[in-house]
Amino acid sequence: MTILVFASKFNFKTTRLQIQPLCPDDKALYIKLYTDERVMRFIMPALTEEQAEISFQNALKLNANLNTDRLFLTVRLLEELKPSALCCISHLDRKNGIAEIGNIVLPEAHGKQIAQDATKALIEQIQQMLAISHFVMDINKNNLAAIRGAKLLGFAQESESSNQYHKHL
Secondary structure (H helix, E strand, O other): OOHHHHHHOOOEEOOOEEEEEOOHHHHHHHHHHHHOHHHHOOOOOOOOHHHHHHHHHHHHHHHHOOOOOOEEEEEEEOOOOOEEEEEEEEEEEOOOOEEEEEEEEOHHHOOOOHHHHHHHHHHHHHHHHHOOOEEEEEOOOOOHHHHHHHHHOOOEEOOOOOOEEEEEO
């Protein structure tokens, strides 16, 4: 299955969320997330607006690339219909049945369980489409909310010194 067909399967709803591939209309969300020092503090240094613009264009290109193992998705709460988070399949290893996933949530959407619900939905969709049974999240040791959410979803830390959390289905 090509990534383009794969990407088209990621336009779906849960009872609370609309999840769909990143599109040009999501530029403001992407730039807001990637330039916010508070949001990015556990991921990487915040980008300048110019860097975020370039990164956004690259993300759109990756979503359209037939040979990529990455996919960027926008998450909206159905009740608000405005974008509030991004999810990403940052690495997909179909041969070994492993998907690395992650998410970034706007500060005003914190506390609404968007990251947890989107991660759960993403796992279900990947498993259903590709029979992937091993999921990985790379979480900074200081990001206690993300660690708590991952554990609630059944992820376990690889080792005491690792930022990797794994879930086997």
